[in-house]
Amino acid sequence: MLVLWALLTCVLVGVLLMVAITPSLYTVIGVALSLSALGVWGLLSARVLHNLRLPISARDFYRSGHVTSTDLSACAGGGGGLSPRPPMLCRVTLAHPGEPAHIREVVLLSQQAAQETAQPTAPAAARPQRPTLRVGVLGSGTVGSQVIRLLLEQADDFAARSGARLEITGVAVRDVDAPRDEAVPRELLTDDAQAVATSNDIVIELIGGIEPARTLILAAFASGASVITGNKALIAAHGPELYAAAAEANTDFYYEAAVAGAIPVVYALRESMAGDRVTSVLGIVNGTTNYILDEMSTKGLSFEEALAAAQELGYAEADPTADVDGLDAAAKAAIIASLAFHTRVGMNDVEVEGIRSITADDIREAHASGCELKLLAVAQRREDEQANGISVRVHPALVPADHPLASVHGGFNAVLVEAEAAGRLMFYGQGAGGTPTASAVLSDVVAAAAHRVNGGQAPRESSYADLPILPPELALTRYQVQLRVADAPGSLAAVAQVFADHDVSINSVRQASYVDVGDELALVTIVTHAAPVGRLEAAVEGLRAQERVAEVVSTRRVEGL
Numbered sequence: 001m002l003v004l005w006a007l008l009t010c011v012l013v014g015v016l017l018m019v020a021i022t023p024s025l026y027t028v029i030g031v032a033l034s035l036s037a038l039g040v041w042g043l044l045s046a047r048v049l050h051n052l053r054l055p056i057s058a059r060d061f062y063r064s065g066h067v068t069s070t071d072l073s074a075c076a077g078g079g080g081g082l083s084p085r086p087p088m089l090c091r092v093t094l095a096h097p098g099e100p101a102h103i104r105e106v107v108l109l110s111q112q113a114a115q116e117t118a119q120p121t122a123p124a125a126a127r128p129q130r131p132t133l134r135v136g137v138l139g140s141g142t143v144g145s146q147v148i149r150l151l152l153e154q155a156d157d158f159a160a161r162s163g164a165r166l167e168i169t170g171v172a173v174r175d176v177d178a179p180r181d182e183a184v185p186r187e188l189l190t191d192d193a194q195a196v197a198t199s200n201d202i203v204i205e206l207i208g209g210i211e212p213a214r215t216l217i218l219a220a221f222a223s224g225a226s227v228i229t230g231n232k233a234l235i236a237a238h239g240p241e242l243y244a245a246a247a248e249a250n251t252d253f254y255y256e257a258a259v260a261g262a263i264p265v266v267y268a269l270r271e272s273m274a275g276d277r278v279t280s281v282l283g284i285v286n287g288t289t290n291y292i293l294d295e296m297s298t299k300g301l302s303f304e305e306a307l308a309a310a311q312e313l314g315y316a317e318a319d320p321t322a323d324v325d326g327l328d329a330a331a332k333a334a335i336i337a338s339l340a341f342h343t344r345v346g347m348n349d350v351e352v353e354g355i356r357s358i359t360a361d362d363i364r365e366a367h368a369s370g371c372e373l374k375l376l377a378v379a380q381r382r383e384d385e386q387a388n389g390i391s392v393r394v395h396p397a398l399v400p401a402d403h404p405l406a407s408v409h410g411g412f413n414a415v416l417v418e419a420e421a422a423g424r425l426m427f428y429g430q431g432a433g434g435t436p437t438a439s440a441v442l443s444d445v446v447a448a449a450a451h452r453v454n455g456g457q458a459p460r461e462s463s464y465a466d467l468p469i470l471p472p473e474l475a476l477t478r479y480q481v482q483l484r485v486a487d488a489p490g491s492l493a494a495v496a497q498v499f500a501d502h503d504v505s506i507n508s509v510r511q512a513s514y515v516d517v518g519d520e521l522a523l524v525t526i527v528t529h530a531a532p533v534g535r536l537e538a539a540v541e542g543l544r545a546q547e548r549v550a551e552v553v554s555t556r557r558v559e560g561l
């Protein structure tokens with residue numbers, strides 16, 4: 001339109017000139033040149049008008065319907081593309097260059113956009129606030145104090161990750177006057193645990209033991225709170241009741257810290273492995289006993305010295321017999337097996353043997369066999385002609401020195417998961433101690449808080465498979481058996497026959513020729529292939545009855561071969 005206007009103007013001016021001046025050839029040529037020049041001017045002026053540089057977003061241009069393209073490379077001060085980004089200065093090409101109505105419309109849009117830009121940015125304080133979630137902590141010991149410290153120190157990070165500010169409203173302890181970590185604000189301490197349990201959005205239980213932890217957690221669920229705990233003893237004893245209370249209240253129940261401290265093994269089994277069939281889990285899940293065995297093995301410390309050091313480091317439970325006698329590991333094994341096999345497994349389903357009877361001699365013998373002695377938790381699925389079900393157990397076992405579990409030192413834990421599709425997975429990390437365990441607790445806090453802000457929920461109990469728990473004699477394992485036998489022809493054959501009679505296959509035989517056990521005796525170490533414990537025990541009884549066997553010196557389970 002503008003171009004047409006310019007051309008018409010030129011023609012009109014030319015005709016007027018021709019009329020006013022005496023016509024001559026030069027005049028005609030001059031007029032023609034003037035007309036061309038004016039035409040070019042008109043075109044250029046139209047071009048200038050549609051090379052707009054306006055504060056407007058690219059989307060606004062296209063919304064006008066009068067823009068064919070936007071030179072985004074010429075844009076400044078805002079986002080490109082068609083998304084509704086902040087207004088920017090751009091060069092645009094109009095569909096109908098020079099059309100005043102179209103230009104007006106685009107300019108109008110640009111002015112609106114400019115006004116939007118001119119709105120002052122809201123100061124930080126006036127920006128919409130994140131919701132605040134009230135957090136109550138039950139217990140402020142080794143783990144609780146570190147949870148509180150990190151929650152306070154990293155409040156902004158937790159707010160950004162969860163979508164809510166997490167405000168600790170109270171910390172329940174037994175003795176408010178007892179000396180404790182200075183990171184725990186004294187004004188938050190109370191001995192009214194019931195009030196803390198029932199007046200918060202999120203309740204973190206770090207008292208330990210069965211009561212009052214159970215009652216407090218149930219009260220917290222009843223009040224609508226999400227609950228996070230590291231209390232494996234309670235979960236192994238009352239897991240289904242706690243899951244049911246969480247489902248009834250429609251809130252979250254999380255317990256990452258209950259198994260293997262900082263290692264995210266609960267998450268792995270509950271969520272990451274939900275698409276697979278787990279066949280076995282083998283792990284070192286108690287930091288205290290691993291620390292004790294490791295100190296005995298590497299530094300020659302006595303059992304008592306090593307236990308005192310583990311307590312000092314905050315690894316041990318309030319009552320360390322739970323660690324030493326394998327009960328803490330058994331509770332973790334029960335939780336692991338429940339998650340791995342979608343079956344309810346409680347403490348009574350776990351066969352348990354602790355490390356109290358392990359001596360320096362046992363450690364030396366293990367080394368002589370090229371092994372380390374470890375307290376292992378084993379959860380195993382059997383699905384064969386002889387058995388269908390799961391076996392769960394905790395016991396000291398020999399682990400070959402080149403096996404990954406043999407090099408797990410100090411308070412560290414490691415868990416090996418075998419699954420049909422994934423194959424073997426290994427998880428390794430700090431299994432005990434205040435700060436590592438706090439890391440696991442806080443991951444649960446962030447998840448629960450995010451659910452309260454955005455919706456969603458923690459996984460509910462999964463026990464649909466309901467597999468039978470196999471009796472201990474049906475568990476598959478290997479034995480290392482040490483014997484003193486008559487050092488005479490036919491002795492090894494007689495020993496081998498006993499194993500064969502009980503359908504146990506021998507993997508290796510070693511005879512220590514240098515052992516000074518008398519002229520006519522030799523020390524023989526036999527390692528079997530995997531067999532049901534019942535058959536292995538029967539074979540050992542058969543050995544005791546064999547006349548060429550002077551003594552069954554020891555029997556030890558071997559795992560990880």
Ligand SMILES: NC(=O)C1=CN([C@@H]2O[C@H](COP(=O)(O)OP(=O)(O)OC[C@H]3O[C@@H](n4cnc5c(N)ncnc54)[C@H](OP(=O)(O)O)[C@@H]3O)[C@@H](O)[C@H]2O)C=CC1
Binds near residue numbers: 314
């Ligand atoms: N320590 C570790 O490495 C790990 C621990 N866990 C688990 O975490 C939980 C806490 O362990 P941890 O921190 O070591 O335990 P602690 O013994 O160090 O702390 C327990 C806390 O609970 C308080 N408490 C005890 N009874 C009551 C009660 N009746 N009412 C109110 N408060 C009470 C104690 O108060 P007060 O201070 O006044 O005595 C103390 O603050 C346990 O379930 C444990 O199994 C899990 C993984 C690792």
Ligand SMILES: N[C@@H](CC=O)C(=O)O
Binds near residue numbers: 260287323432
């Ligand atoms: N006492 C436990 C603490 C963590 O669960 C251990 O030693 O592993």
